[in-house]
Amino acid sequence: xxxxxxxxxxxxxxxxxxxxxxxxxxxxxxxxxxxxxxxxxxxxxxxxxxxxxxxxxxxxxxxxxxxxxxxxxxxxxxxxxxxxxxxxxxxxxxxxxxxxxxxxxxxxxxxxxxxxxxxxxxxxxxxxxxxxxxxxxxxxxxxxxxxxxxxxxxxxxxxxxxxxxxxxxxxxxxxxxxxxxxxxxxxxxxxxxxxxxxxxxxxxxxxxxxxxxxxxxxxxxxxxxxxxxxxxxxx
Numbered sequence: 001x002x003x004x005x006x007x008x009x010x011x012x013x014x015x016x017x018x019x020x021x022x023x024x025x026x027x028x029x030x031x032x033x034x035x036x037x038x039x040x041x042x043x044x045x046x047x048x049x050x051x052x053x054x055x056x057x058x059x060x061x062x063x064x065x066x067x068x069x070x071x072x073x074x075x076x077x078x079x080x081x082x083x084x085x086x087x088x089x090x091x092x093x094x095x096x097x098x099x100x101x102x103x104x105x106x107x108x109x110x111x112x113x114x115x116x117x118x119x120x121x122x123x124x125x126x127x128x129x130x131x132x133x134x135x136x137x138x139x140x141x142x143x144x145x146x147x148x149x150x151x152x153x154x155x156x157x158x159x160x161x162x163x164x165x166x167x168x169x170x171x172x173x174x175x176x177x178x179x180x181x182x183x184x185x186x187x188x189x190x191x192x193x194x195x196x197x198x199x200x201x202x203x204x205x206x207x208x209x210x211x212x213x214x215x216x217x218x219x220x221x222x223x224x225x226x227x228x229x230x231x232x233x234x235x
Contacts, residue, residue, distance in 0.1 A: 110137065
């Protein structure tokens, strides 16, 4: 029998089950976050993560060119909707609130009906509400920079593609990343190294370590329970 809490010391990145492009997006996010880290120990790991992401990008592109994902989705519509909600939460906490802390009226221009108007929206309402939010981000790029608006626009485009593919009956091909071995397994090791290093750097506030990983990009873990009080019809 496994010892209690044994899984806390296992590399959970190797057990991620998703499509290869989805994992690549997750890896790229962490590589970018590490490169921007003020902590020298974390910043030092960025080149390895970036090199791994570049190498895997080549394999994903080659596989798609050969038709390896010809009749598949990268992310399901449900996964993209969830990523939108996570994006809104992160954008608000990391960018909007710090930027407009002394300008509540400006913050209200971006979220006129509050954060939950987006995060608790059901699958039918979220796309329209998110599009308005994306437009507002672009309108405020002088304060926030262009990256947020572009990311939001990319999510809208991905949702359109996922919806069309779902309607056509296409499926998401998910694989357990660690089982792919090779460069994929190495990427899991690099992510685990950053995870452990981030926890060491932020041991007094471990939640800060999570900022280096955008788990909202990944499918929901098997066996996960829905949040209490979730909105009916919410994907």
